[in-house]
Amino acid sequence: MSYFFDSKNTEQMPKGRVEGIAKVTGKAKYSAEYDIPDVTYGVMVGSTIASGRILKMQIEEAMKAPGVIDILSHENKPYVSGFSGMKEMPDNRFGLPIFYTDKVYYNDQPIAMVVAETIEDAMFAASLVKAEYEEAIPETDFAKKAKEVSLKETENDRGSVGAWENAPYKVDQEYTIATEVHNPMEMHATIAQWKPNDKLVLYDKNQGVNRVQSVISSLFDIPTDNIHVISEFVGGGFGSGLRVWPHTIAAVMAAQQVKRPVKVMLTRPQMFTMVGYRPESWQRVKLGADKDGKFLGVIHQAKNISSKIQGFSDGITRVTRKIYGFKNVKTEEAIVDLNVPMPTWNRGPGDTTGCFGVESAIDELCHELKLDPVDVRLKNIAPYEMETGLPWSTNYLNECLEKGAELIGWKNRNPVPGSQKEGDYKIGYGVAVGMWGSGRSYTGASIDMQKDGVITVRTAMTDIGTGTGTGMQNVAHTVTGIPKSKIKIELGNSDFPKAPSQGGSRGMASVSSAVYAASLALKRKVAGYAWPDKDANTLNIDDISLSDKGITYKDSFLPYADIFGKNNLNDIKVEEFAGPGEERKKYGFCSSAAHFYKVKVHEKTGKIKMDRMVIVADAGRIINPKAAANQVIGAGAGGIGMGLLEEQLIDFKTGRLIGNDLAGYHFAVNADVPLIEVSFIGKPDPNINPSGAKGLGEVGIIGAAPAIANAVFNATGKRVRDIPITVERFFNA
């Protein structure tokens, strides 16, 4: 098993990430990189129609190809209890019942898996697998079908629409966002290995090992404890790893069928169809205000793409009910099911989408009112959590706005669109904000101390590039006093104390508390061994501290060698769990961010360049400033993708995706991204958890896209309501 730093070099601990050295030296093992004896290779085969039925699999030629062991399909598969009793779609909670249906719901739906001796054999044979279909005409055009689907109440309304019917100022506009694909760098992959007595080992790319355990357990009807999931290094997720996708289930089935371990790794084009995406969406926002810019009411309607397999609502209007103190709110949503792959949560799910509508509409309103968009927002921030009526535990959105305005030099902005120039470029400034509910979940962590004083902190939680391991080390160091060079981190393993998935910005807020609790427990336990005559539970915990050499209590010091020797110990172990409690009934919790961007737009070519990006976030205490800034920088770069570049096109006739590889799908590259200027308010939240850290993963992207569009408006007077702002959308606006 790998480790989060090289144990032989503990003195040369990296100043950045605990796992940094392992990653840059290639020692870090990602799921597909484990070398399992006797492994076979699985390659997924997708359908070539978007709707219809498979009449017959044509596998004869493929079976004859060199190295082929077996080909799974609905005609040839092992028993899977969860699928065999399956009800009609779209109610199946597992998503696509892979190999348990002859129906085709979207193009490139996995219909077979070739298992062969080598990856090359498997890929070649996969190219020979064909199917005979009965084809139906697919529904693939969101804009077209969305018109036919009626909206439903979200049942979260406040006040009434009538109350602001006569608002002196109103905007009423529609906004759309193209489909966006997560595309983490690491391809999704699974190695499935069955062991005697129904035991299963999975090396799997995902964001939560315990979630994988429970899904596989209920699908295959084996106890959770029989399933060992290892996801030590995860090369990004953005939400694509929050579900268990068909390829993982197929790997488990195939390993059962061929009685050997099976490794499957998606290809890049499969990353576009088999592990979700942020669904294309439509929104209408109607906003009313008085002459001073005080909001009177809002109607927010939204629709998003869903698949025919399983309904997926992105929850686009939620954010509208949250950020501002609207007394009158009406929100309606609908899903539009098409013959397309399954969408899923993508960074800041729902709120990122919803914010584009609402934050754009506010900018439109401010322009009409001739009021400053920063002032108007400051005036309208929700004074308490609107949906529950609870007071905010902490909400420093106002400070984010004030600080961001200061940093970008907002007061020098000319509010008249198209009035500022630099060379051949028009320049403009835009602002938008984002908010995300700060959650926390029940999480475990353990600490294991060795005789030399080195401790290993463990949790099942994954680190998907979020800096989770580094944050854990920071907390353990701060609480125990043990130097960082003596703190090892192990995570992403279902043998370790249970933890929620790394998602929804809950990771650090949850695990920091578990590590905090375990660190305190360790101090007491070591103290108990050191001074058996004292009752360790009653000692003032702040008087106890650990170091690389031993324990100190007030004036007494005892080296670890003595403690371990005297008690005849090999190691000292503690395990603690921590989760939310009564505070959730007393307060509302949120993280927030303000985005202040400067764009340049070329007068003749319409080329849009991000010139400056200032992002100020309130995420409570910042446990590791570097990792935290890194989260926000990544989110900002993702925001450029959403605002300007990322768009998954589809061929309406066939339901095939267009340009589904990294040359055809354009997320931002370094050349598109200016230096992103990140700062934090940094005030601990006293109620959320012992560390005072609120979540940070999502909020950096929420509000990014509208800040870009608002800046483009300020630069050019063109209001682009459909993103990404590709050149055609800009010209047509």
Place this chain on the structure above:
Amino acid sequence: MKPFEYTKPKTVREALSSATRHSHYIAGGTNLVDLMKKEIDEPDKLLDITNTLPDQIEVKDNGVVIGAMVRNTAIAVNKIILESWPLLSKAILKGASPQIRNMASAGGNLLQRTRCPYFYDLTLPCNKRKNGSGCGALKGNNRMGAIIGYSDACVAVHPSDMCVALAALDAKVNIQKADGSEETMNFLDFHRLPGTNPEKDNNLPENALITSIFVPKNNFSKHFEYLKLRDRESYAFALVSVAAALDMDGNQISEARLASGGVAHKPWRWTKAEDFLKGKQATAENFAEAARIAAEDTAPLSTNAFKVPLLKGAIETALHTCLTNKA
């Protein structure tokens, strides 16, 4: 990928005589290997020509001869090229990524195939991949497609940046045919328009080798620009690109060159606009008129009308930049 045989001929003669109907030459492999992985090209045999063809840049015959195996990066950073044909260097550096340019050869660059998504997806119709199957892009998603010179059979565009500069600079292509005979083709005649047989990208005879590229001397090294407009700032193919070069006499234009990528099945020369500029003053009005003349002949497809204003803006901007972009 289909299994294949691999050999490395030592001489041009050996390469030519080893070639069969189902073999392919492989140079940098940056395009061919992708096409093989996608099962678009399924050769039985690969003939690795990296040691077969010249990889030198030489001043000769009142111009420069670039060996077919010179890597794209080596051309872009070459002193002679930077001094006398800087437009070529600039165009190359706007293409692909450093890693790809380090591998890509001069000959391979000319022969890279279109990036039309319908060509790349085996399940979709594409006459270029399989003549007679139809053109999926014609009525499908064609935002990357052509705006000039296309046919009902094919609306794909040639993806190269380097070739746009070569088209502007009146280059020639030296080839050696399967029977050993040699031939020189004008660059502008090398690539084809699709017509009814889009499966043929160019006029290179079957199994012939490109041995080198010749670029004649010119007076364009002082006022030039390669402007590439694309969906993102790097690592993306052109929506529209413009190679512009001016030979100036004071503020008067003695000669002009204008070519574009991303608009047609081959690198496109805007000769009418060039003729217009000849003898004119370098003014914003004349540049705008040149852009208008070029755009006049275009006819966009269902989803790429934006390319026309984009082209106009790009031509004007590139011509302006020529005046300040002094090497």
